[in-house]
Amino acid sequence: KNQVEQSPQSLIILEGKNCTLQCNYTVSPFSNLRWYKQDTGRGPVSLTIMTFSENTKSNGRYTATLDADTKQSSLHITASQLSDSASYICVVSAKKSSGDKLTFGTGTRLAVRP
């Protein structure tokens, strides 16, 4: 069964600090891994997408890593801002002939305090 697990479930950090969110998955056959940011009451917004051959990808202060061998990914947020407060969802795609099928993690709820 395809699964995506994220840790921690929630996290509180002070503004300006860095943090790292973790994602472990068992999805096969692997197509790609995405990190999304979801503000409360809003739809998910894509931050990064990585395929099997990509180890790291950055989007501003967000840097995602992927270890396809251990099936782990991380999202590192640098110099956090209050606007980073949101849920961060790891989504892994399994390759299907009809189009990729997504498996969602339960998310990490990040709160950035002043």
Place this chain on the structure above:
Amino acid sequence: GAVVSQHPSWVICKSGTSVKIECRSLDFQATTMFWYRQFPKQSLMLMATSNEGSKATYEQGVEKDKFLINHASLTLSTLTVTSAHPEDSSFYICSARALAGPYSYEQYFGPGTRLTVT
């Protein structure tokens, strides 16, 4: 580009009534649209997949007669919650995917619709 909109953004309805939620791809043709439901502090759960001009495919445990999906055009899909009950209160999110062009094979999410059934 790749904007998906939903309408309404929130709706309150009485128990037993039906409510329709629209999902539109604004700048691309979406051959496939997906409907998700999200309960508080939980992740998105896929309800159904709809291909333009075809019947929707529902996930296990989702009642197709209760959640009617229509995908009559390449830019519009609708989800109708029939005979709504308080337990149907949730956040409904759609996503859209094109099979060709610059937005192909990526799912783009709408902003969601908050449904409250009283």
